[in-house]
Amino acid sequence: MHTDARNIENHTLIEGDICIIGAGAAGISIALEWINTPYRVILLEGGGFEYEDRMQALYRGKTTGQRYYPLESARLHYFGGTTGHWAGFCSPLDEIDFEKRDWVPHSGWPIQRSDLDTFYARAQKNLDLGPYEYSFPEYQKEDKSLVPLPFDEEAVFNKMWQFSPPSRFGAKYRDTILKAPNIHLYTYANVCDIGANENVSAIKEVIVKNFAGKEHTVRAKYFISACCAIQNARLLLASNRQAPKGLGNDNDLVGRFFMEHLEIKSAEIWFPDPDPLKLYLLDFGKTKYRAELGITAKKQEEHRILNGTASFTPLEIARTQPAFIDIWTKDQKQREKNMSDFSKTEDQFKSTNRFRNFQLFTRVEQAPNPDSRITLDTEKDELGMPRAMLHWELTPLEKRSIRTIYEIIGKQAGLSQKGRVRLLEYLWDEDDHSWPEFTGGGWHHMGTTRMGTNPKQSVVNADCKVHSIDNLYIAGSSCYVTAGAPNPTLTLVALSLRLSDHLKKRISAVS
Amino acid sequence: MQRRVFVKLSAYTAAVLTFPLAQGCRSGQMDTTSQPIFFSHLVDAKTIAAAGKAYLAAHPGEKDADKLRTMLLPKGQSSDAGAIGRSLVASIASDFKTGKTVTVNGWVLAITEARQCALYYLLQS
Numbered sequence: 001m002h003t004d005a006r007n008i009e010n011h012t013l014i015e016g017d018i019c020i021i022g023a024g025a026a027g028i029s030i031a032l033e034w035i036n037t038p039y040r041v042i043l044l045e046g047g048g049f050e051y052e053d054r055m056q057a058l059y060r061g062k063t064t065g066q067r068y069y070p071l072e073s074a075r076l077h078y079f080g081g082t083t084g085h086w087a088g089f090c091s092p093l094d095e096i097d098f099e100k101r102d103w104v105p106h107s108g109w110p111i112q113r114s115d116l117d118t119f120y121a122r123a124q125k126n127l128d129l130g131p132y133e134y135s136f137p138e139y140q141k142e143d144k145s146l147v148p149l150p151f152d153e154e155a156v157f158n159k160m161w162q163f164s165p166p167s168r169f170g171a172k173y174r175d176t177i178l179k180a181p182n183i184h185l186y187t188y189a190n191v192c193d194i195g196a197n198e199n200v201s202a203i204k205e206v207i208v209k210n211f212a213g214k215e216h217t218v219r220a221k222y223f224i225s226a227c228c229a230i231q232n233a234r235l236l237l238a239s240n241r242q243a244p245k246g247l248g249n250d251n252d253l254v255g256r257f258f259m260e261h262l263e264i265k266s267a268e269i270w271f272p273d274p275d276p277l278k279l280y281l282l283d284f285g286k287t288k289y290r291a292e293l294g295i296t297a298k299k300q301e302e303h304r305i306l307n308g309t310a311s312f313t314p315l316e317i318a319r320t321q322p323a324f325i326d327i328w329t330k331d332q333k334q335r336e337k338n339m340s341d342f343s344k345t346e347d348q349f350k351s352t353n354r355f356r357n358f359q360l361f362t363r364v365e366q367a368p369n370p371d372s373r374i375t376l377d378t379e380k381d382e383l384g385m386p387r388a389m390l391h392w393e394l395t396p397l398e399k400r401s402i403r404t405i406y407e408i409i410g411k412q413a414g415l416s417q418k419g420r421v422r423l424l425e426y427l428w429d430e431d432d433h434s435w436p437e438f439t440g441g442g443w444h445h446m447g448t449t450r451m452g453t454n455p456k457q458s459v460v461n462a463d464c465k466v467h468s469i470d471n472l473y474i475a476g477s478s479c480y481v482t483a484g485a486p487n488p489t490l491t492l493v494a495l496s497l498r499l500s501d502h503l504k505k506r507i508s509a510v511s
Numbered sequence: 512m513q514r515r516v517f518v519k520l521s522a523y524t525a526a527v528l529t530f531p532l533a534q535g536c537r538s539g540q541m542d543t544t545s546q547p548i549f550f551s552h553l554v555d556a557k558t559i560a561a562a563g564k565a566y567l568a569a570h571p572g573e574k575d576a577d578k579l580r581t582m583l584l585p586k587g588q589s590s591d592a593g594a595i596g597r598s599l600v601a602s603i604a605s606d607f608k609t610g611k612t613v614t615v616n617g618w619v620l621a622i623t624e625a626r627q628c629a630l631y632y633l634l635q636s
Contacts, residue, residue, distance in 0.1 A: 410619025
């Protein structure tokens with residue numbers, strides 16, 4: 001079922017068993033799980049079914065610290081969310097990503113990778129991926145032409161990725177959601193406030209608003225905030241009528257530990273002979289899987305570094321490409337032109353696969369950092385909600401990790417007599433902790449409502465429930481404790497499916 | 512794999528010994544010891560010299576051609592160019608295996624080939 005919240009009587013009371021706030025990858029994945037159950041699910045989407053500048057402007061916000069993309073362009077605010085423009089890169093987190101690492105402050109999830117494996121397998125289907133298989137030898141069994149670089153697997157391994165078409169959740173799941181008798185989607189229903197009971201131990205209702213000037217109330221037994229890492233934090237912080245510091249924020253943790261993936265050109269690898277590198281190169285839209293060079297857990301521990309991977313782009317192509325941070329402008333038309341120009345440079349290498357030299361591009365986790373955070377601005381958006389502000393702050397560990405990753409790969413290149421690696425100049429001086437202008441992120445927002453067992457160190461528990469609030473859950477990458485190297489979508493869908501299963505057990509036990 | 516690498520390196524050795532490092536070299540001054548075989552197949556002489564200069568800036572105590580030769584070649588090393596080339600290739604492989612690497616001008620090199628670059632720089636300057 002679907003209702004446009006602009007077209008119903010003002011101050012309508014909407015009621016259900018479950019209220020999901022946000023219809024992106026997390027929210028839609030959860031909603032799909034509840035189809036044909038005896039429960040009434042309210043799915044709230046702030047936007048409509050298409051991109052709108054006015055709606056997108058609700059995500060505008062200031063940024064300080066490390067240079068960052070315009071916030072209103074980093075997430076999409078309509079049905080399907082950011083799957084409307086994601087690139088489809090998928091790979092699970094590694095086991096080490098969940099572990100407490102004494103060299104990574106604030107690391108350690110309350111769950112293990114094995115707790116997510118069954119959910120990863122299910123998430124693969126939501127994202128139109130292949131079987132849940134990320135072990136390189138299994139791929140090589142199918143395709144003997146996938147030749148790995150002859151590196152010591154104890155040091156550098158082939159971290160496999162699968163590529164979603166990419167699935168656009170808005171188009172793919174719209175009819176399924178609309179036809180589901182027990183799922184009621186409300187579009188143009190921006191949640192601007194969450195109301196709790198008297199002692200703020202449970203959520204009573206949420207208030208939704210839209211540009212038609214309508215305001216409605218939604219009541220449910222359970223609420224799931226699935227708005228993305230910045231908006232989840234913003235919503236909790238802005239819901240401060242009853243809890244002055246914001247909901248779930250008794251310990252001043254909501255919004256802190258904002259994490260991105262640093263995605264940055266870092267080194268070059270030079271070979272004496274051309275190498276097609278079939279296993280490692282990407283032909284966007286066609287490649288179903290590829291490898292990046294990953295650093296083994298053993299080496300990460302030995303060098304006390306963060307987890308990261310390296311991908312390859314032919315050097316003569318890479319040198320013509322501007323950095324993502326310069327491409328991704330505020331103006332959508334300019335951004336589209338920049339992206340189109342970028343794609344043209346990539347098309348050049350499709351005509352040949354005989355390159356000798358390649359740029360090595362890093363994708364590395366950001367160390368959890370309480371000072372890297374989302375806060376509220378005094379400025380409000382058009383619906384009267386305080387805007388989010390991002391202070392993105394990196395630490396010396398990220399830069400040392402990148403440098404070390406390429407020293408490890410460089411040694412493997414030398415040891416195997418395959419080639420030589422050259423670090424880019426910004427990595428030469430070990431005492432220089434500054435970042436070059438072209439430093440950017442992957443548009444991946446994580447960690448603002450981190451998971452943990454201790455309410456003094458985390459916002460949600462291992463089931464993604466806000467510690468101090470009995471019926472409020474958070475879905476998505478805001479629950480991440482650490483970021484790992486892979487893009488977050490596969491893991492956030494897996495985590496959402498896990499949350500959904502937990503809630504099903506809970507609600508059926510109560511029923 | 513080992514054999515393939517050996518054959519390839521032998522080919523490089525032969526090529527380098529036949530065609531000493533290129534542009535900017537003063538004839539007569541260059542020798543096998545100052546020619547990082549594998550690296551010279553990737554980059555030009557200018558890059559090798561720059562790496563050598565950077566290495567010496569970080570290791571000023573080695574800024575002496577004779578000293579570098581002593582460090583690069585084992586005692587009793589045959590003066591045969593082919594034998595020297597093979598010995599240096601073996602040293603480079605050993606350096607990478609034992610972690611004796613150094614980063615100069617961003618290049619992750621075996622200490623042996625970094626010293627060869629340094630020697631090359633001293634001889635051509």
